[in-house]
Amino acid sequence: MASRKRVFDLLRTIDKASCQCPAHSYRGNFHVSNATPVLDYTFEIKNSTVRYGIGVTQEVGLDLVNFGAKNVCVMTDSNLVSLKPVKSVLDSLTKNGVNYKVYDKVQVEPTDTSFKDAVEFAKKGNFDSFVAVGGGSVMDTCKAANLYYSDPEADFLDYVNAPIGKGKPVDVKLKPMIALPTTSGTGSETTGTCIFDFEEIHAKTGISHNALRPHLAIIDPLHTFSMPEKVANYSGFDVFCHALESFTAIPYNERGPAPSNPALRPAYQGSNPISDVWARFCLQTIQRHFSQSVYNPDDITARSYMHLAGTMAGVGIGNAGVHLCHGLAYPIAGNAKTFVPKDYGEKPMIPHGLSVVVTAPAVFRFTAASDPEKHLEAASLLGADITGKKKADAGDVLADTILKYMEKMKIENGLSDLGYTSKDIPKLVKGALPQSSAYLTNRWMVSPLGFTSEDNPKFKGAFRLIVI
């Protein structure tokens, strides 16, 4: 087992790299130049207003009236537009006399091109507010549309995370946005991030700023009833990894340096007593309700708890952060060529939740040394019997627990199931490092493991372990 110091060195390296996982971080815009070189001593929790309840969507029309909205842009995708979640939102708007136009061309796993299409739609509409009804793809597209609608002269790359874009902080006032998630997964309804595939470089990146957080997240479990089995399954594993990664992230008071100004404190502050509450709730919820919610879609209790867990894990990661599973997911998702998952359309792609969980057994076997008690506690919250287990067993216990979930939920196990072979390892390594050279200033998981370049056979070995 790796030493605690070695694991923390690795996690700190990820933390220091300015952008981390583009899906969940927005500190890339800040440059902490004069920070005091000591560990941080504080943490804070930021969030959108969250309203939860079965049937709560009926209130959305009144919320818009309360905002003074006269002309609303409703965004969704071509599948959801004919389903109940969108219908119930539009019914509430109509009932409350709110004018709206619907944009239903959101692309699943959006790209810069699809973002720009949504922006063009928004610019033609003279809208005073935005409503997103859908999964992470819809909510992220709506955030981008609101941003570029509110700053019509901006060049697209102005706000994109540096170094791909200019990483400009958002200083224009955005229109009110309400997010109604229909998957139980990304937590995008509470985060200040929107993710897209930047086609030119075949890589995912994002736009990140606190101002992008929706003003209100309306969490209505009724929206999950139409969610297909595979979407419920893979998005549930996104929640699973959000909870595990934020729970095992570096503690906030072991991350440093403390910023010289509180405004510069990063979004990803490390695990803390509040995010631990979210994570524990989510892990317990997964143990009690995940499988039931996927295989018994009419079980309102199970679907409701998983929907709440998706949001709560989003709040946890939005403040504590995620780590290796999410970082490694980018080359895994970005190089998908042959894998066509059921319920996601016809194009090859690897759903986000699958791309993160596939490395989880290897990741947590490695990170256990950083805090064996917490890794054992996580396994126990997920249902493992940890009686008599020693600290040295923590990595194996948690890894085995994760593998049992993957088996029970009948999801792909390992990169080979996703169409990769050992020949792809250099490509995956090359794609992981850039999340080093493009985003992570060439430090992604390299030096703490003793790896010095993408050609280092040990680094290839790390991916090989995951492939097997």
Ligand SMILES: NC(=O)c1ccc[n+]([C@@H]2O[C@H](COP(=O)([O-])OP(=O)(O)OC[C@H]3O[C@@H](n4cnc5c(N)ncnc54)[C@H](O)[C@@H]3O)[C@@H](O)[C@H]2O)c1
């Ligand atoms: N902004 C963030 O903080 C954040 C965090 C994690 C992931 N993401 C991004 O979110 C995207 C993935 O989002 P997702 O996993 O929520 O899925 P998604 O939005 O891509 O949707 C997947 C599929 O499920 C369908 N669907 C969704 N809800 C449904 C429902 N209730 N009934 C029937 N069909 C439904 C959609 O039409 C689509 O075909 C990725 O682009 C990922 O990068 C963003």
Ligand SMILES: [Fe+2]
């Ligand atoms: Fe995620």
